[in-house]
Amino acid sequence: MSDCEVFNKVILTDYLEVNRQELKRWLRNAEDSTLDWTPFLKHTCKLEGRKPSAWTEKAARLRSVVSDVLYVDVHIPQPLDPGTLPLAGADCLVSCFCLEASSPDLAAFNRALGHMKVLLRSGGHLLLI
Ligand SMILES: C[S@@+](CC[C@H](N)C(=O)[O-])C[C@H]1O[C@@H](n2cnc3c(N)ncnc32)[C@H](O)[C@@H]1O
Incomplete structure (x- = not known):
């Protein structure tokens, strides 16, 4: 907010x-x-x-x-439709208890984190709440 x-x-x-x-x-x-x-x-x-x-x-x-x-589906390599975000990626991503809630184990959580990384611009901010 x-x-x-x-x-x-x-x-x-x-x-x-x-x-x-x-x-x-x-x-x-x-x-x-x-x-x-x-x-x-x-x-x-x-x-x-x-x-x-x-x-x-x-x-x-x-x-x-x-x-x-x-x-969005954080468990696939391209979580958002291509073209949704600027080519360089988003300035900031915020996830509030989504990765934790939807990942069955730590390996799935880490993979999901990797999928989110492709959405973020270099030097951008990721907020996991
Ligand atoms: C515990 S809720 C958190 C909702 C909200 N962010 C909050 O803090 O109240 C988990 C959320 O993860 C979403 N979710 C479930 N599977 C997902 C997936 N594969 N990719 C992204 N989000 C997912 C659910 O739809 C739900 O909104």
Whole structure:
């Protein structure tokens, strides 16, 4: 949520269609969105030293910088469709408990990490949360 203050273009990804649909509903501010991110947005504002009431601005900023919600599979050598990212790779990749949750063992985790590496530009940042 803090990333959106730094980057002008953010692509969200998930393996499951149902998760991607939910993200898209939130991004559209759809009435049938079932996730309430308000507490997370407020807490992030607090961590950034802003008033919790700034959460609406953050939500708007987040919605404005997300350009797409795409399928990803970290267990194949090309996790995203070719052409999705700039040729040089992404400036930053963030994975929040995805590799850990989807890897059956350490070897699979390490392979997935290698697959993600091809998505990152040289000198880019990988955040594993
Ligand atoms: C424990 S959830 C974490 C979700 C979210 N990042 C969070 O922190 O709440 C694990 C996520 O990994 C995704 N996932 C499962 N298999 C995957 C794969 N092969 N490639 C990429 N993501 C995968 C799931 O769809 C799910 O969203």
